[in-house]
Amino acid sequence: MAAPGIFLVSVVLLLLCGPGPYPAAADSQPGVKCVLFNEEYMNCTWGNEEMPTVNYSLFYWNKNTSDKAVECKHYLQHQGVRVGCHFKKNELIQFQPFHVLVNASVGGKTLEIPKRMELQDLVKPEAPVNLTIRNMSNNQLQLTWASPYPRNKCLEHAVKYKSNKDTSWTELSVNGDVFSLPSVDYEKTYTFYVRSKINKFCGRTQFWSEWSVPVIWGSNSTKGTVEEELYWFGIRTVLVPIASCLLLLVLVILLVRMERVWVILMPRIPNPSKNFDELFITHNGNFQEWTGVPKDIVESFKPNYSENICYVTELPPKDSHETLWDSSNHAPPPVPGPPAAPSEHSPYQNSYGRV
Numbered sequence: 001m002a003a004p005g006i007f008l009v010s011v012v013l014l015l016l017c018g019p020g021p022y023p024a025a026a027d028s029q030p031g032v033k034c035v036l037f038n039e040e041y042m043n044c045t046w047g048n049e050e051m052p053t054v055n056y057s058l059f060y061w062n063k064n065t066s067d068k069a070v071e072c073k074h075y076l077q078h079q080g081v082r083v084g085c086h087f088k089k090n091e092l093i094q095f096q097p098f099h100v101l102v103n104a105s106v107g108g109k110t111l112e113i114p115k116r117m118e119l120q121d122l123v124k125p126e127a128p129v130n131l132t133i134r135n136m137s138n139n140q141l142q143l144t145w146a147s148p149y150p151r152n153k154c155l156e157h158a159v160k161y162k163s164n165k166d167t168s169w170t171e172l173s174v175n176g177d178v179f180s181l182p183s184v185d186y187e188k189t190y191t192f193y194v195r196s197k198i199n200k201f202c203g204r205t206q207f208w209s210e211w212s213v214p215v216i217w218g219s220n221s222t223k224g225t226v227e228e229e230l231y232w233f234g235i236r237t238v239l240v241p242i243a244s245c246l247l248l249l250v251l252v253i254l255l256v257r258m259e260r261v262w263v264i265l266m267p268r269i270p271n272p273s274k275n276f277d278e279l280f281i282t283h284n285g286n287f288q289e290w291t292g293v294p295k296d297i298v299e300s301f302k303p304n305y306s307e308n309i310c311y312v313t314e315l316p317p318k319d320s321h322e323t324l325w326d327s328s329n330h331a332p333p334p335v336p337g338p339p340a341a342p343s344e345h346s347p348y349q350n351s352y353g354r355v
Helices: 002-017 023-027 226-256 258-265 272-282 287-289 294-302
Strands: 031-036 040-045 057-061 075-078 081-088 097-106 108-117 129-136 140-145 155-163 170-174 178-181 190-197 215-218
Touching: 023 226, 031 097, 031 108, 057 081, 129 190, 129 215, 140 190, 155 215, 170 178, 178 190
Parallel strands: none
Antiparallel strands: 031 040, 040 081, 057 097, 075 081, 097 108, 129 140, 140 178, 155 170, 155 190, 190 215
């Protein structure tokens, strides 16, 4: 009896203490994360590790809207599903409570995610620019920069650097926009980065800006500046693609005119038939007319006299008894006799002879 009782108690504890369907449903709801970029615009996004499968709607209100909820005017979408909302600068007021409400209808139920925020705690400044290194006395380097953030006094900075012989980065916090490295080795090359964040006097944000474009200084080169980095960046991103496009264009032109190139390199044997098209088409094979010979010269080559026709007949041998019959009257031929002497007045010889 003890064993069934223990099993029953275990089942009851599992049902009471085990995870139910409600926490799982709560975990599936997306969270809302808002970031104010350099006090110029703000993006609020929602979603967990998985992409939302339904379209959520976002409503917001603050002191400027008289506590009246206004729907998002510019939704951010991914593959046709709303994943966030974009706010312009004129829709935001710092140092005032900012309320958002994200809701959606799932399975016939309405899911609502309210959130109250302070905009000064959501600021992410833009990365510093114009990094410049100056070589001071006593082997000291001075690094300066500028920030696009409108209120420079509300920023704190972090500088990280290392030489070409170091294996790890050194990162230091800096107040202001000047950093000094007291001692450098002229046999080394140094690389510097800078990033910024709102300090504790202006907000409680934990958003750091992106790292700046690096600046490099070394004994084998002149002072590293951002302009030098941008110069090489321009070569890689502008000149190289343009040169590649020009090379591709030249190859296409050569391909189109390849037939002409082959004709130049390997001339074809000319076809003489084309030269006689005019003879057979225009002049119908008249060679004299095609060559341009005058008609009077052509007429001079034609004969202007006529000759009498001379008929020759073969006589049978002497020992043959066959006779020649005339094809018209079948009369026997005359008895052959001595040949008659040729007439003195006839210009032609006798038309009969013997072989």
